[in-house]
Amino acid sequence: MSQEPQRVGLVLARASQVLGEEPFYHEFIEGLERVLTPAGVSLLVKVVTDRAAEAATYELWAERDQVAGVVLVDLSHDDERVPLVRRLGIPAVVLGDPSTADGMPTVWTDDARFGRDAVRFLAEHGHTVIGHVSGPMLFAHTELRRGGVEAEAAERGLTLVTGEGDYSKESGRKATAQVLSSSAGRPSAIVYDSDMMALGGLETIAEHGLRVPADVSVIAWDDSAQCQLAVPALSAMSHDVGRIGELGADAILEAMRDPAADTVYEAPKAQIVERESTR
Amino acid sequence: MARREAPAAGPGSRALIVDVVRSATTISRGELADMTGLTQPSISIIVRDLIAEGIIHEIGSTGSTHGRPRKLIAINPANRFGVGFHLGPDTLTCVAIDLTGGVVGREVVPRVPHEVWPADRLARRFDDFTACLDLPRGRIEGLAIVAPAPVPGQPDTATELSLLRAGLTERIGVPVLVENDAAAAALGEFWSRRVSRDQAFGCVYLSTGIGAGLVFGGALHRGASFDAGELGHVSIRYDGRPCPCGNVGCVEQYASTSATVRAAREDPGLRDRLHLDGGDAGAYDAIARAAVNGDPAAYAVLDQAAGYLSMAVTSMVNLLDLGRLVLTGPGVALAGSIYARRLRAHLNRTAHARHRHSTAVELSTQPRDAAGIGAAVLVVQAAIAPGHTPGAAG
Numbered sequence: 001m002s003q004e005p006q007r008v009g010l011v012l013a014r015a016s017q018v019l020g021e022e023p024f025y026h027e028f029i030e031g032l033e034r035v036l037t038p039a040g041v042s043l044l045v046k047v048v049t050d051r052a053a054e055a056a057t058y059e060l061w062a063e064r065d066q067v068a069g070v071v072l073v074d075l076s077h078d079d080e081r082v083p084l085v086r087r088l089g090i091p092a093v094v095l096g097d098p099s100t101a102d103g104m105p106t107v108w109t110d111d112a113r114f115g116r117d118a119v120r121f122l123a124e125h126g127h128t129v130i131g132h133v134s135g136p137m138l139f140a141h142t143e144l145r146r147g148g149v150e151a152e153a154a155e156r157g158l159t160l161v162t163g164e165g166d167y168s169k170e171s172g173r174k175a176t177a178q179v180l181s182s183s184a185g186r187p188s189a190i191v192y193d194s195d196m197m198a199l200g201g202l203e204t205i206a207e208h209g210l211r212v213p214a215d216v217s218v219i220a221w222d223d224s225a226q227c228q229l230a231v232p233a234l235s236a237m238s239h240d241v242g243r244i245g246e247l248g249a250d251a252i253l254e255a256m257r258d259p260a261a262d263t264v265y266e267a268p269k270a271q272i273v274e275r276e277s278t279r
Numbered sequence: 280m281a282r283r284e285a286p287a288a289g290p291g292s293r294a295l296i297v298d299v300v301r302s303a304t305t306i307s308r309g310e311l312a313d314m315t316g317l318t319q320p321s322i323s324i325i326v327r328d329l330i331a332e333g334i335i336h337e338i339g340s341t342g343s344t345h346g347r348p349r350k351l352i353a354i355n356p357a358n359r360f361g362v363g364f365h366l367g368p369d370t371l372t373c374v375a376i377d378l379t380g381g382v383v384g385r386e387v388v389p390r391v392p393h394e395v396w397p398a399d400r401l402a403r404r405f406d407d408f409t410a411c412l413d414l415p416r417g418r419i420e421g422l423a424i425v426a427p428a429p430v431p432g433q434p435d436t437a438t439e440l441s442l443l444r445a446g447l448t449e450r451i452g453v454p455v456l457v458e459n460d461a462a463a464a465a466l467g468e469f470w471s472r473r474v475s476r477d478q479a480f481g482c483v484y485l486s487t488g489i490g491a492g493l494v495f496g497g498a499l500h501r502g503a504s505f506d507a508g509e510l511g512h513v514s515i516r517y518d519g520r521p522c523p524c525g526n527v528g529c530v531e532q533y534a535s536t537s538a539t540v541r542a543a544r545e546d547p548g549l550r551d552r553l554h555l556d557g558g559d560a561g562a563y564d565a566i567a568r569a570a571v572n573g574d575p576a577a578y579a580v581l582d583q584a585a586g587y588l589s590m591a592v593t594s595m596v597n598l599l600d601l602g603r604l605v606l607t608g609p610g611v612a613l614a615g616s617i618y619a620r621r622l623r624a625h626l627n628r629t630a631h632a633r634h635r636h637s638t639a640v641e642l643s644t645q646p647r648d649a650a651g652i653g654a655a656v657l658v659v660q661a662a663i664a665p666g667h668t669p670g671a672a673g
Binding site: 007009023026027030033034037038040042043044045046047057060061064066067223225226228229233238240242273 | 382389645
């Protein structure tokens with residue numbers, strides 16, 4: 001009988017309920033599998049509650065020789081997972097900015113540029129006070145995106161008010177309440193780093209007696225069916241997440257073949273899809 | 280306030296309590312008594328046992344009008360696990376969930392189309408998957424394997440799998456269940472969305488075929504031979520397209536993802552622009568993505584499929600007087616909004632009971648994995664709220 005197929009591991013450190021709400025990872029995983037499955041490689045996703053459990057998972061996988069490669073996501077600056085998997089000898093690729101990858105193959109999502117694009121879009125629609133509800137600032141991609149948002153707002157002389165969430169709908173509600181009551185002024189547009197946070201934000205905006213988009217425009221990040229079904233339907237920064245997954249699969253297959261691989265794959269550009277929540 | 284005469288606690292009481300706690304998220308013992316009609320002493324004894332077994336835990340207190348704080352109880356998610364295998368056209372998807380239906384792990388492995396793995400190979404897959412997730416065997420409640428319902432006269436995967444159950448149970452040491460994928464997906468949505476057992480709940484599973492699952496009183500409706508919910512074979516045209524099942528005009532021939540890809544490929548412009556000549560799954564996703572990003576031709580193809588599907592779903596809703604419906608399956612992963620919007624409009628206009636109640640139409644949050652998650656939920660329900668799953672006894 002044939003031997004078991006090779007396996008690539010992906011560890012996600014978040015509550016299992018949050019994973020259920022994040023279409024980004026469903027589509028990313030789908031894209032990875034579009035390339036890995038025909039190549040005879042399986043993809044194992046493990047959901048753990050924190051970074052310590054994630055590190056322990058890599059240690060165990062290496063000790064038991066259970067994976068041929070791993071995909072690292074949500075990196076911070078000087079992320080300890082990068083030297084860890086290198087020490088363990090597991091081929092790895094990074095989804096994020098090349099500066100976090102220490103020379104490993106990377107699928108580069110240019111978050112700073114996408115952040116600028118979102119602010120430029122709103123500025124061109126006449127908004128001068130803009131809110132940004134980000135994901136956890138611990139993540140390098142969040143920091144880079146925030147950096148892009150800040151730089152573009154500063155260059156255009158816009159006022160920026162910010163909040164931070166954890167991608168859950170509830171955190172989107174809380175951060176929105178905070179942003180709407182900012183002393184710097186009430187934003188006439190809010191950009192969210194995820195679709196679920198934007199959906200939570202819609203509810204909070206309504207609770208404040210404000211209308212979307214008449215009083216506040218809303219942009220979700222990562223388009224999803226839930227965004228499209230929202231009332232009003234959410235405008236979104238949409239990128240082809242399935243394609244990002246396919247590039248991730250190309251990268252990990254290369255890393256498994258060649259330990260010296262260091263290619264940077266550029267992810268397709270994000271684009272604003274205008275629906276009913278912006279004006 | 281006077282209460283109904285309390286029934287004695289019977290064998291079903293424990294399952295009832297678990298199910299009410301599940302759908303309530305958090306609840307006090309007093310509220311449990313009100314909602315189940317069981318007496319406080321019966322509830323105290325059953326809840327004590329459930330806490331001892333790690334199925335339920337106390338998660339704090341809330342104020343009470345009588346001065347004494349009421350302790351709240353909830354399902355204890357991460358203490359035990361269920362495992363589900365979903366046989367897709369050329370993959371095997373393995374899913375592990377906690378007791379609330381939260382996914383703790385998943386793996387998709389390639390599979391030769393239509394190949395049924397012998398028991399020892401399935402057992403090795405189970406061992407390998409759970410070992411990679413580091414799940415202790417003593418905390419795994421069982422394995423459920425789900426596959427598409429067989430086409431009449433075609434090889435019957437479900438029956439072949441049923442024959443493997445005994446041997447597989449012996450090898451892996453936990454109970455093994457077999458179910459059709461759409462039915463399992465419905466139970467998965469019912470459980471993880473915390474749908475109340477009082478609701479008449481249905482689920483539409485859109486994939487290369489179309490299936491449905493129905494949950495009444497907290498139990499999956501099976502029919503005479505585990506073949507209930509063949510929504511794809513509800514005919515929408517008496518002189519329509521022939522279907523391999525023997526009937527004509529089956530909605531599956533018009534609205535399945537395969538039918539949609541066929542329709543899109545007939546439009547040469549769409550075919551070239553979206554590069555639809557590759558595999559069906561990739562082609563369908565390309566159409567769906569274009570449609571939600573504003574491509575009018577792609578939108579028209581999907582909206583038409585959604586219109587066909589709405590005809591059949593309305594018949595199902597009318598036949599069963601459903602109160603809540605979830606759309607799931609890979610077909611709604613990217614463009615579910617188009618189906619949901621069309622279906623809502625159609626039901627608002629045509630559902631027979633529309634003047635008495637609305638039928639909520641929702642989208643699954645994990646449509647691609649719904650069948651695998653549902654399989655794992657089947658195991659969890661059979662373990663902690665038994666009595667809802669006639670198939671589990673066999």
